[in-house]
Amino acid sequence: MKTDKVDAEVLAQLLRCDYLPSVWVPDATTRVMRQLTSRRERLVSEQTRLMNRIQSVLAGLLVVVPVKTLFSQEGQLWLSECELPAHERALIESDLRLIQTVRQEIEGVEKSLREEAWKIPHVRLLMTIPGFDYCTAVTLMAALGDLSRFKDGDQAASYLGLVPSIKQSANTCSYGSITKQGNSHARWMLTQAAQNMARHPGPLGVSFRRLAKRKCWNVAVCATARKLVTIAWLMLKNNEPYRYASPTTTQHKLTRLRVAVTGQQRKAKHKGRRPGVKNGQNPPTRQVPSLNQVCEQEALPPAHGFEQLPTGEQKILRTLGVIEYVQEIQSERRIPRTIRSKKKTPQ
Numbered sequence: 024m025k026t027d028k029v030d031a032e033v034l035a036q037l038l039r040c041d042y043l044p045s046v047w048v049p050d051a052t053t054r055v056m057r058q059l060t061s062r063r064e065r066l067v068s069e070q071t072r073l074m075n076r077i078q079s080v081l082a083g084l085l086v087v088v089p090v091k092t093l094f095s096q097e098g099q100l101w102l103s104e105c106e107l108p109a110h111e112r113a114l115i116e117s118d119l120r121l122i123q124t125v126r127q128e129i130e131g132v133e134k135s136l137r138e139e140a141w142k143i144p145h146v147r148l149l150m151t152i153p154g155f156d157y158c159t160a161v162t163l164m165a166a167l168g169d170l171s172r173f174k175d176g177d178q179a180a181s182y183l184g185l186v187p188s189i190k191q192s193a194n195t196c197s198y199g200s201i202t203k204q205g206n207s208h209a210r211w212m213l214t215q216a217a218q219n220m221a222r223h224p225g226p227l228g229v230s231f232r233r234l235a236k237r238k239c240w241n242v243a244v245c246a247t248a249r250k251l252v253t254i255a256w257l258m259l260k261n262n263e264p265y266r267y268a269s270p271t272t273t274q275h276k277l278t279r280l281r282v283a284v285t286g287q288q289r290k291a292k293h294k295g296r297r298p299g300v301k302n303g304q305n306p307p308t309r310q311v312p313s314l315n316q317v318c319e320q321e322a323l324p325p326a327h328g329f330e331q332l333p334t335g336e337q338k339i340l341r342t343l344g345v346i347e348y349v350q351e352i353q354s355e356r357r358i359p360r361t362i363r364s365k366k367k368t369p370q
Contacts, residue, residue: 154216176253
């Protein structure tokens with residue numbers, strides 16, 4: 024009892040002298056986002072487990088699936104017509120009913136996630152990053168919480184376990200794989216977003232492809248995921264969209280979110296009907312807005328132009344050879360419209 028009094032007194036003195044580190048407590052909005060993202064993760068994992076169980080039953084019967092994706096519309100049609108023993112058919116039908124129930128729950132959670140994402144402007148700001156949808160943006164914001172806790176983006180990346188582990192002994196220092204500390208779901212979502220950089224024409228895409236050639240695919244994915252966290256931290260701190268986002272893709276992502284939540288579709292401004300193809304002349308074109316036009320339409324702050332960038336960043340862009348792409352996304356232009364041939368329905 025006497026020891027407890029001494030310990031309490033020591034703690035009180037340490038608290039009075041501000042020697043005890045404070046613990047950050049998430050606010051109500053962050054707690055809601057964490058609960059929704061965690062719930063969605065578990066439901067998706069349950070859906071994957073049920074799908075694998077159905078494929079396991081088919082593999083046990085040595086049934087070869089003739090379609091590319093079993094759970095597509097074509098695959099479900101084949102599965103319903105496939106001749107199976109009565110016991111295995113009952114197991115598959117049971118799992119299919121469970122998958123349908125889980126999908127309905129996922130849709131409900133995603134609806135709540137979209138509503139939360141629409142309320143927070145920073146979520147739409149993060150959606151300008153290639154590979155980021157509202158789920159990835161909400162997951163990252165829920166994992167990081169208050170950005171003032173981190174001195175820079177490197178600390179945020181370390182908090183999510185995306186930095187290499189270090190082993191030191193005397194004068195030797197060796198680097199290993201990433202630490203994998205922190206929120207594993209947010210780290211997984213970031214690595215999934217990083218893999219989209221393999222096809223992106225911007226500076227991150229060029230860096231990804233160069234690193235993948237020199238090292239390996241997984242190293243490039245982890246390094247790009249770490250860069251994404253650093254970029255996201257800077258974007259939220261400076262309240263600025265991603266400078267090298269594709270305007271068309273960004274507009275489609277933000278439009279889908281707006282229509283899903285509010286049902287409002289922005290009316291296009293028609294400047295008269297352009298002539299169609301005639302004798303190989305006047306091919307139909309479509310107008311592609313600039314990145315700042317997309318940001319203005321979606322009530323986001325504008326991105327910096329090439330002339331406004333720091334000298335060091337301009338030098339890196341020249342080294343990577345993406346100057347033309349940067350100038351292209353900063354100006355409005357017209358590109359040829361792809362004419363899709365109509366497929367004739369068989370009589």
